[in-house]
Amino acid sequence: MSPSGRPQPLSLMFLLGMGMASERISCPSRCSCQYLEVNCTGQQLQEFPVAIPLDTRQLILAVNNVSYLPAVELSFLADLVYLDCRKNLLGDDLDFTFIGVAKLVYLDLSFNNLTQVTFSTFSHLLSLVVLKISDNPNLVAIEKDAFANNTWLRHLDVSRTGLKFLDTSTVRDLPNLRFLGLSDNLWHCNCSFLDFITWMTESNVLFPDADNITCYTPEGLHALKMPAVETQLRFNCLTRLYKQDYIFLCLIGFCIFFAGTVAAWLAGICAVIYAVHTSKGEEEEEDDTDT
Numbered sequence: 001m002s003p004s005g006r007p008q009p010l011s012l013m014f015l016l017g018m019g020m021a022s023e024r025i026s027c028p029s030r031c032s033c034q035y036l037e038v039n040c041t042g043q044q045l046q047e048f049p050v051a052i053p054l055d056t057r058q059l060i061l062a063v064n065n066v067s068y069l070p071a072v073e074l075s076f077l078a079d080l081v082y083l084d085c086r087k088n089l090l091g092d093d094l095d096f097t098f099i100g101v102a103k104l105v106y107l108d109l110s111f112n113n114l115t116q117v118t119f120s121t122f123s124h125l126l127s128l129v130v131l132k133i134s135d136n137p138n139l140v141a142i143e144k145d146a147f148a149n150n151t152w153l154r155h156l157d158v159s160r161t162g163l164k165f166l167d168t169s170t171v172r173d174l175p176n177l178r179f180l181g182l183s184d185n186l187w188h189c190n191c192s193f194l195d196f197i198t199w200m201t202e203s204n205v206l207f208p209d210a211d212n213i214t215c216y217t218p219e220g221l222h223a224l225k226m227p228a229v230e231t232q233l234r235f236n237c238l239t240r241l242y243k244q245d246y247i248f249l250c251l252i253g254f255c256i257f258f259a260g261t262v263a264a265w266l267a268g269i270c271a272v273i274y275a276v277h278t279s280k281g282e283e284e285e286e287d288d289t290d291t
Contacts, residue, residue, distance in 0.1 A: 026053045040064065048073055058082040062108075065089055075100020086132070087111040095120040108132040110157070116141040123149045134159040134181055144170055157181035159209070164188040164216070168196045172203070180205050182213045182226075189215035189229055191237035200227040 027033035028049035031040040036057040040049055045064040052059065056077050067089040074080070080101045086108045092115035098104060104125050114136040122128060128150045133139065139161040147153060153174050158166070159181040165188060171177060187193065200207065207213060215221040221229055 026051060028052055052077060055079055060084045061088065063087045067091060069094070069097050071097045071099055074098065077101060078103070080104055081127075082106045084108045085112070089113055092116055096124075098122065099124045101125070103127055106130045109136070111135045114139045116143075117146045118143045119145050119148065121146065125150060126152070128153055130155040132157045134161065136161050138162055140164070142166060142170060146170060147174060150174070152176055155179040158185070160184045162186060165193060166196060168199050171205075172199055177205055179208070181208055183209040184212050186216040187214070187226065188217045189221045189224075189226070189233055190218065191233070194230070194233050194237055197227045197230045197233060201230060 028038065028040065028051050030043040030045070031038055031049055033039075033053065036055060037060075038049075038052055038056050038058070039060045041060050042063040045061065045066055048066060048068070048070050049061075050073075052073075054076055057079055059077065059080060059082065062084050063086070065088065066085065069085070069090065074097065078100065081103050083101070083104060083106065088111075090109060090112040092113070094109075094114070095118055098107075098121075102124055105127055107122075107125065107128060107130065110132045111134075114133060115138045117133065117139070122131065126149055129152055131147075131150070131153060132155075134157040137160070139158070140163065142158070142163065144167045147156070147170060151174065154176050156171070156174075156177060156179065160183070163185045166182075171180060189197070211225065213226045215224050215226060215229055221232070224232070
């Protein structure tokens, strides 16, 4: 220090060097760190990196071989708002994984090995706006209430997965949804799916790559675009009768016939009893008159 109390240039350089060194030390191995951002793209990481700065806002783990996201380590990153985990080996064990990153706004889990999405998978992400889970070929089930707590969700992509069915309420109850990717899935366009197709025609949601949103089964509707297939599906489901429908109608007809027969029989018996009772009363009156 100089007599005037101001730090000398050498002292400033020393402090600056110490700050840069501490920044390098806190950055995970094989990752690059900038202000509030950690980028580990394409580093062939097998595990979640350690020594991530606690004030990190943006974490990019894309194009690696990470198969597990530790919930405890993630919870240390309480200010995280952006997480990119595309093109990894993440499996189906993601329930309660994001319990400690409630501020997360952007989450990319595309190109992984997800098999299902339950209520517990994303229920703690109350601020989530963008969710990408496309290109997960083993993803075959999304629970009805999987996104019940993600009311701020605007962008949802489930394209190119193994999905055959998606409950209408799963997406209909998202008030801020504006973008929904559904293309290149194995949609089973049966009568149970009619409600979802109808919602597609009536909603204001944008469906990108609409030409590839098609029915995969049944064979008669294969490759037909949704929601253009709504008319044919509605005709098949609401006007066409199947074998079980005819059986049901026959049973109903038989029950009505049987009930009518029994009612007529009872009415006849009642009429006969009434007639007999009336005739006896008249005979008794005549006998009294004669006496």
